[in-house]
Amino acid sequence: MRLIASLTSPYARKVRIVLAEKKLEYKLELDDPWSAQPQVASHNPLGKVPCLLLDGGDALFDSRVIVEYVDTLSPLGRLIPERGRERAEVRTWEALADGVVDAAVAARLEAVWPGRTDAERCQAWIDRHIDKVQAGVAAMARDLGEQAWCCGLHLSLADIAVGCALSYLDFRFPDLAWRTQYPNLVRLVDKLGQRPSFVQTQPPTA
Structure with a gap:
């Protein structure tokens, strides 16, 4: 997985913390969504970070969507109750x-x-x-x-x-x-x- 993020974004930090707590590997790709040509705009039409790129090219965006998906990838330390x-x-x-x-x-x-x-x-x-x-x-x-x-x-x-x-x-x-x-x-x-x-x-x- 690849995570497009900014080091100062609290939304991206939430995702990075969940990935760390779940002990999942990913590649961090830094981007400035306020720059003239942000990388994230190619994957998220809203031009916001974080954006998680999955194997196969699919993109997940909005931190709430990403953390919910990430929490399902490993049974280790579930962070969101199932129901x-x-x-x-x-x-x-x-x-x-x-x-x-x-x-x-x-x-x-x-x-x-x-x-x-x-x-x-x-x-x-x-x-x-x-x-x-x-x-x-x-x-x-x-x-x-x-x-x-x-x-x-x-x-x-x-x-x-x-x-x-x-x-x-x-x-x-x-x-x-x-x-x-x-x-x-x-x-x-x-x-x-x-x-x-x-x-x-x-x-x-x-």
């Missing part, structure tokens, strides 16, 4: 975490995208999406409570998605005070940060 309420809970956690990332990315692009001048940027748009980020993080903290993991007794995709989302906030929005507000989330993220899959996929600081 029922537990499955729905894990996927709902993932949707919440991805929604936080969606809002954070929207706010960041409005603030830094070079296609707009400073006069063209909309602070109200940025504030609206930061409000969504903060509401999402508050919901994460409330639902996690004092549990060791988001769902059940073991690591699942829910924890991976939450870890990627909160780490992205640390990376791109260090001024947000989620770490001082939610010690239970800090414990979870710091625990995840000790796993090799998280260490190996840490985005570059520069």
Whole structure:
């Protein structure tokens, strides 16, 4: 398998962590989806990373689709329950975490995208999406409570998605005070940060 990804994409990081946790081999192909001619556009008409290229040339895109497929490739450490309420809970956690990332990315692009001048940027748009980020993080903290993991007794995709989302906030929005507000989330993220899959996929600081 070949994974087209960016080292700074939290969606791609989620996929890379799942691949690492499942101990599956793949080739990482770096791409910048914001470049003039991104490689990924040849495989994903939306021009977004990550994109997983399978043997035979088929392409899977959208991180949620990719991680669900990858989780079926090996019985080792299933990250998504097969059925029922537990499955729905894990996927709902993932949707919440991805929604936080969606809002954070929207706010960041409005603030830094070079296609707009400073006069063209909309602070109200940025504030609206930061409000969504903060509401999402508050919901994460409330639902996690004092549990060791988001769902059940073991690591699942829910924890991976939450870890990627909160780490992205640390990376791109260090001024947000989620770490001082939610010690239970800090414990979870710091625990995840000790796993090799998280260490190996840490985005570059520069």
